[in-house]
Amino acid sequence: MxxxxxxxxxxxxxxxxxxxxxxxxxxxxxxxxxxxxxxxxxxxxxxxxxxxxxxxxxxxxxxxxxxxxxxxxxxxxxxxxxxxxxxxxxxxxxxxxxxxxxxxxxxxxxxxxxxxxxxxxxxxxxxxxPETFFTVWSNVFLGRTVPENGTFLVHGGAGSIGSTAIQLGAAMGLDVYTTVGSDTAAAFAMSLGATRAINYHEEDFVAICREAGGADIILDIIGGDYVARNIKAARRDARIVQLAFNLGSKVEIDLMPVMLKRITYTGSTLxxxxxxxxxxxxxxxxxxxxxxxxxxxxxxxxxxxxxxxxxxxxxxxxxxxxxxxxxxxxx
Known part of the structure; x- marks a missing residue:
């Protein structure tokens, strides 16, 4: 035209x-x-x-x-x-x-x-x-060290941010663990390259991640009680990236584990x-x-x-x- x-x-x-x-x-x-x-x-x-x-x-x-x-x-x-x-x-x-x-x-x-x-x-x-690739790439990968064969925990794996993060994590050589709300969503996440899909109605992502040695990178859009649980699921020197607060941004947490594990906690809006x-x-x-x-x-x-x-x-x-x-x- x-x-x-x-x-x-x-x-x-x-x-x-x-x-x-x-x-x-x-x-x-x-x-x-x-x-x-x-x-x-x-x-x-x-x-x-x-x-x-x-x-x-x-x-x-x-x-x-x-x-x-x-x-x-x-x-x-x-x-x-x-x-x-x-x-x-x-x-x-x-x-x-x-x-x-x-x-x-x-x-x-x-x-x-x-x-x-x-x-x-x-x-x-x-x-x-554009929106999800700009967001995930800039917060998780651009200019940042990604641990070789590291574990990447992605919350909300069936959504738009989650489905992008799973794919990018797998493409960057990470083992991607993700939380989902149904078996159908779990199958979808696995088809995108997730190593492990965790149905949060039936399983505890904290226990599963800790059994695997802890997550090196955590991408969260949930907030609420997930903030404290993410800290528990994180490995030493982990990075937690907060992109949204679907369950609320006002929480009470013990920050001592952040010090003891040397966790980097960050977030941004695009x-x-x-x-x-x-x-x-x-x-x-x-x-x-x-x-x-x-x-x-x-x-x-x-x-x-x-x-x-x-x-x-x-x-x-x-x-x-x-x-x-x-x-x-x-x-």
Whole structure:
């Protein structure tokens, strides 16, 4: 589609209030104009992520200058470019990390936060890659020492973060242990490369990890009582990475084991990182992770593709906790 044939308006999904999925309503807005360093992407698909749900509830405001629309990742076609942008051309197919605005037919994104569609990955499925791969790679692997033949404990292995972490951990040579909520989810996690899938309804991940000598790296999105249990499951010199608190962030714990085991406890949110940080992550992914798709070591994991106008249903699916992999919206 040439720039001269672009429409003046686009369909969006708006927040009519803060609350449950029902606050997501269809709207219409003028087409974005790419600012300096940006490209305009005609959205093929948009990923749905946990932060979208938190923002919908009113607890995750967009950074200053970002779109108020939900949607942190998309795939699609570059249909317009800023005058100072030379990396991408109209017609290029990309997947991109956004600061918001993905729940729409078009979105303006920084050119440096776009990546080519990986070899062998469908363009729709590619919409589910940026948010989780940027997040997991930057927190667990980028610039960090990964112990040879180490043990990597991933909580929520059937979800979007978990399914990405399992694959990356296995590709990096780690033994991946993961917690899941059903036997079906366990089989799914094993198919992604997990060494051991632990059904938390029936087994104690602390006992299993300690029997294996302890976890070298723990990736947690649960919080609550898992914070103290992770410390118990960790090996000496382990690293615990906190990415979310589905069971709450206010906990009372004994920190003495952190000292005795020399544990590093860290965490971050991706959206609040600087544009420069995200650019560096994108470049490292392109160099070190994107080739793994072509080699067959990584794959996209899409649970369902839902019409953009049914975004509320996509949120209900994620809140139900039964999905395996990514939920995508298609305009």
């Amino acid at each position: 040439s720039e001269s044939h672009l429409p003046d308006t686009m369909t969006t999904i708006e927040l009519d209030d803060f609350g449950g999925p029902e606050v997501l309503v269809e709207g219409t807005r003028p087409l974005p104009v790419p600012a300096s360093g940006e490209v305009l992407v005609k959205v093929t698909a948009a990923g749905v992520n946990g932060p979208d749900l938190v923002q919908r509830r009113g607890h995750y405001p967009p950074p200053e200058g970002a779109s108020d629309l939900l949607g942190l990742e998309v795939s699609g076609e570059v249909v317009a470019v800023a005058a100072d942008q030379t990396r991408w051309r109209t017609g290029d197919r990309v997947c991109a990390l956004t600061n918001g605005g993905g729940y729409a037919e078009y979105v303006a994104v920084l050119a440096d936060h776009c990546l080519p569609i990986p070899d062998g990955i469908d363009e729709v499925d590619a919409a589910g890659l 959206r609040s990182r600087s544009d420069g940080d995200k650019t560096r992550i994108a470049r490292d992914l392109l160099d070190n992770v994107w080739p793994l798709f072509a080699a067959g070591a990584l794959r996209s994991v899409t649970h369902a593709v839902i019409p953009l106008t049914d975004a509320a249903e996509a949120h209900r699916i994620i809140e139900g906790g039964k999905h395996q992999g990514k939920i995508l919206l298609r305009p």
